[in-house]
Amino acid sequence: MAIAVRGTDKSVLREWVSVGSLTTRACSDGLENAMQSGSAYLRDINRTAVPxxxxxxxxxxxxxxxxxxxxxxxxxxxxxxxxxxxxxxxxxxxxxxxxxxxxxxxxxxxxxxxxxxxxxxxxxxxxxxxxxxxxxxxxxxxxxNLRYSIHAGPDAAILLDGRSLVITDGAATPVRIARRALRGEGTSYFCKDALARLAGLDIDDIRLSPGAVAPLYLQLEPGAVMGPDTAHQHLHKGGWRAIRKADFVKDYCVACGRCFIHCPDNAIIHAMYDPHARDTTGILGIDTERCTACGLCAAVCPPNHDGYKAIVMVSAESPSSAELHCVG
Known part of the structure; x- marks a missing residue:
């Protein structure tokens, strides 16, 4: 059923429509537009006039x-x-x-x-x-999109106070980190990509409530460099299971099929999508025995119109919560 996509020719994207009806032409066109623009950061242009x-x-x-x-x-x-x-x-x-x-x-x-x-x-x-x-x-x-690139929590507030960037959850006393000291002091709170984003801002310092951003281990993507005491566990397939898991809520699913396409372990439970039977077709869940918690499904899962993603990575012990799925 699945297709192996080879080569870099953009025309191959048009051939991604044979994975049931889950892989839609809209998904293909969106990927092609991102390639044409040279950036996947913003989607294709808005075609509806705004006064x-x-x-x-x-x-x-x-x-x-x-x-x-x-x-x-x-x-x-x-x-x-x-x-x-x-x-x-x-x-x-x-x-x-x-x-x-x-x-x-x-x-x-x-x-x-x-x-x-x-x-x-x-x-x-x-x-x-x-x-x-x-x-x-x-x-x-x-x-x-600052809050998403620095892994801020759903209830965190981000604001400018003069030349300071304030990232707060309203609960803890802020920690002040000068922008020039981010590479040293900031590594306790932010992953490498988040530090790069913060260092590029025109500010003097950051005032951070530690609870306002995700724990560092949830910011790291598979393949990140680990210390000797933890590297052994994470260099083996499935090593992430002890730390995190993929949480799926079908009510937020837009039935694009990206998770099914990208999952390397065939852990996505699905049935051919029928718009007249949304509850029993499309993406139905995640096979926890097959899932290695690599995070690819969550990375490619798009938010719906209300700003909720169907799949997010959460702590292995965390119960499912709608707030965890809110990204906008």
Missing amino acids: DHEVQALAEMLTGQPIEVLLTGRGAVVPPATAGPGRQLVEQGRRAAVALARRNVRSLLCGTTKSDLVASSLATALTAPARDAEDALEDASLVV
């Missing part, structure tokens, strides 16, 4: 507060500055926020008060190719 006043409204909302704003399929969501539950869905600039979320712009942190500059960059981000869109947002001091 200028909606873009301007979103820009004014972003520049009016120094806190990271989440963009979802329902609009912009502003977390409380003190962290924790209580996010507020904002009607201001809703259509622009939804359109950006569809391009995989899941959060924005604004470092300027110039609303006209931000509005211009948002308009470019809605219609330009992926790389041009990323450049436009960066030029306007907009930090894209």
Whole structure:
């Protein structure tokens, strides 16, 4: 049933439609668009016109507060500055926020008060190719998808306080780390990729509540360099099972089939998708005996329009929770 995809010719993506009806042409086209743009960071361009006043409204909302704003399929969501539950869905600039979320712009942190500059960059981000869109947002001091690249928790608040980046869960006394000291002091809290993202920000220091980001072992991807005392366990297939597991919630599944395609151990339980019988077809679960907890399924699982992923990696002892699946 599965196809081995060989070579680098982009036309081969069009042949990915024989894995039942799970592998859709939409998935294939999305991958091809990412290859054409040279970046898989942003999805293909937005083809739905967004009125200028909606873009301007979103820009004014972003520049009016120094806190990271989440963009979802329902609009912009502003977390409380003190962290924790209580996010507020904002009607201001809703259509622009939804359109950006569809391009995989899941959060924005604004470092300027110039609303006209931000509005211009948002308009470019809605219609330009992926790389041009990323450049436009960066030029306007907009930090894209920061919380996901630094593995911040779902209830964490990220905001700018002068020249400081505050990452807080409202529970613990913050730890101050100067940006120039991130490579040393930051390694206790962030993986290498997260440190690289933070070091590239135009800030002086970070004030971090340790509980606001995921534990370091959950930030590391399979293949990461381990210390001698733990390397033996993790260099063997299935060594991750003792630490983490894949958690699947079918209600959030969009039936794209990416997890089934990418799973190297055939651990995805599935049946040919029938849109009239969603509960008993499509992706049905994960075979825990086959699963090696490599994390590929969670890495390729896209969020639904409400910002929830069907598959996420959680601690081996953690019970399933909807909050763990919220990424936007």
